[in-house]
Amino acid sequence: MGGGTVYRHFPTKDALVSALFAAxxxxxxxxxRSAAQSDDAWAALLGYLDETLRRQAANRGLRALLCPSGSAFPSVQECRAVVDPHLEILIDRARSQGALRADATARDITLLQVALVGIMDATPGDPDAYRRHLAVHLDGLRKRGAGE
Known part of the structure; x- marks a missing residue:
């Protein structure tokens, strides 16, 4: 497919990004959404982060798209507009269930993801490096005495 054909089908970068990453x-x-509706908010948070980060580790394009500079695309903004309230619900529930520190916020989870993407990029030969750092960060987010 030539450049002209691409531009006819995808007149903007967002149109192309939307088509490539819609799924x-x-x-x-x-x-x-599933995580926000789960009964065990801490387990749901762990599962959400594990799967989201695993997918980003496996797909460099997705990783770049979901990083802060990718948020300029309307399709990513639309995604975040739906995901962020779900994360707020999940974090509130994890705190109320006594699993998460009282001062932890959904923004902390977003920043954690940004940090872990940086680790992915810095350690291409060690695909498990981000997982080790995720575990360390989650230990810090967990309310003292929870799950012990």
């Missing part, structure tokens, strides 16, 4: 963005929304 991944829809899956992100579904994961966040």
């Amino acid at each position: 991944e963005l829809d899956a992100e929304i579904a994961r966040s």
Whole structure:
């Protein structure tokens, strides 16, 4: 397919990004919705982060798209507009269930993901590096005495 053909089908970068990543963005929304509805908010948070980060580790394009610079795309903004409230619900529930520190916020989870993407990028030869750091960060987010 030539450049002209691409531009005829996808007149903007967002149109191209939307087409390439629609399934991944829809899956992100579904994961966040499912996590927010789960009975065990801490387990749901762990599952959400594990799957979201695993998918980003496996797909460099998705990783770049979901990082802060990718949020300029309307399709990513639309995704975040749905995902962020789900994360707020999930975090509130994890705190109320006594599993998460009282001062932890959904923004902390977003920043954690940004940090872990940086670790993915810095350690391409060690695909498990981000998982080790995720475990360390989650230990810090967990309310003292919870799950012990």
